[in-house]
Amino acid sequence: EVQLVESGGGLVQPGGSLRLSCVAYGFAFRNYEMSWVRQTPGQGLEWVSYTSSAGSAIYYADSVKGRFTISRDNANKSLFLQMNSLRAEDTAIYYCARAKFGSPKVAGGPYDMWGQGTMVTVSS
Amino acid sequence: DIQMTQLSSSLSASVGDRVTITCQASQNIGNYLNWYQQKPGRAPELLIYDASNLETGVPSRFSGSGSGTDFTFTIISLQPEDIATYYCQQYDMVPYTFGQGTKLEIK
Numbered sequence: 001e002v003q004l005v006e007s008g009g010g011l012v013q014p015g016g017s018l019r020l021s022c023v024a025y026g027f028a029f030r031n032y033e034m035s036w037v038r039q040t041p042g043q044g045l046e047w048v049s050y051t052s053s054a055g056s057a058i059y060y061a062d063s064v065k066g067r068f069t070i071s072r073d074n075a076n077k078s079l080f081l082q083m084n085s086l087r088a089e090d091t092a093i094y095y096c097a098r099a100k101f102g103s104p105k106v107a108g109g110p111y112d113m114w115g116q117g118t119m120v121t122v123s124s
Numbered sequence: 125d126i127q128m129t130q131l132s133s134s135l136s137a138s139v140g141d142r143v144t145i146t147c148q149a150s151q152n153i154g155n156y157l158n159w160y161q162q163k164p165g166r167a168p169e170l171l172i173y174d175a176s177n178l179e180t181g182v183p184s185r186f187s188g189s190g191s192g193t194d195f196t197f198t199i200i201s202l203q204p205e206d207i208a209t210y211y212c213q214q215y216d217m218v219p220y221t222f223g224q225g226t227k228l229e230i231k
Contacts, residue, residue, distance in 0.1 A: 035220075045160075045168065045211055045222040061219050095167055107218045110158040112179065114167035 002026035002113070004096050009118030016086050016122070022079040022096030022115055030054075030074035033099040033108035036081050038092035039117070048094070049081065050107040059107050064090075086122045093117040126150050126214050130223035136231045143199040145226045147212035152192050156216035159188055159197045162225075163208045171210075172197065204230065 008020040020036070036048040049070040050059045058070055069082040079096050096115045103109025127150035137143050147157070155175040160168035170179045172188035175195060185200045199206055207230055212223040 044224045045213070047220040047222070050218070059218050100170075100173065103215075105156065105215055107215070107220060109215060110170050110173035110179075110213075111160075111168070112170050112173075114169070117167055 004098065004113055004115035006094065006096055006115040006118040009094065009120045011121045011123065012086055013124050014087060014122055017082070017084045018086065018120060020081040020083065020094055020096075020118055020120070024077040024079070024098075027098075029077040032101060033103070034072065034079045035097050035099065035108060035111065036070065036079075037095045037097050037111070037114075038090075038120075039095070040089075040092045046092075050099075051079070052108075057106070083120070086120075088122050091120060091122045093119050125219055126153060126217055126221050128212055128214055128221050128223040130210075130212060130226045132226050133224065134227040134229065136229045137202050138231045139202055139204060141202045141231075143202050143206075143228065145197040145210055145212075145228075147190075147195045147197070147223050149193045149195070149214055153214045153216035155191045156214055157188075157190065157195050158213045158215065159186075160211045160213065161206075161208045162211065168211060202228075202230075 006022045035050045051070050067085045071080045095117045097111035098113040099108030100110045100112040129148045131146045157175045159172040162168040176188045187198050209225045209227045211225050
């Protein structure tokens with residue numbers, strides 16, 4: 001089945017770290033640009049970070065720049081988000097999302113596939 | 125950052141009604157505008173991309189139009205399974221930004 005499966009969420013204290021993972025199934029992961037998008041409880045959607053298919057181009061939202069690191073392992077069809085210095089406002093459901101193939105835009109195109117999401121709670 | 129404004133945070137309509145949701149961008153984004161549907165407890169799903177292109181497998185009762193700063197999403201005949209929250213998203217410039225969502229309910 002073609003899908004994305006996230007893991008790694010949980011409860012962490014402010015200032016702590018977490019590493020999210022997203023594994024791709026059923027498609028040629030190495031060919032696709034990928035992003036992380038988060039959704040705060042009861043609120044809307046916020047783009048977090050982007051990586052090109054080879055990992056050579058990376059972008060971050062200002063709210064996470066310097067604290068979060070996106071990476072990928074194409075051999076193992078995996079996407080990661082290392083989150084350090086976590087704050088209460090980082091509490092959200094984190095989704096990995098695949099960009100539709102062939103977009104001309106610098107950080108990928110429409111998200112045509114999403115994972116089920118993994119919940120991150122930052123609280124003491 | 126480009127601000128995306130959905131003029132209605134909620135809408136109520138009857139089965140069979142025509143429903144229109146509008147989205148405004150704070151600057152010209154061409155046609156780099158997508159629409160997503162999100163049902164409770166589920167991830168968003170892409171319905172319309174590049175303002176007016178129907179994603180594969182999406183029913184033809186959904187459509188989108190617009191360019192520049194003003195965009196419209198339409199359901200020509202509302203079905204019970206269309207109850208969800210709908211988001212617009214611009215991908216013209218980083219950071220890609222979403223509207224705040226329009227929650228669609230059955231009257």
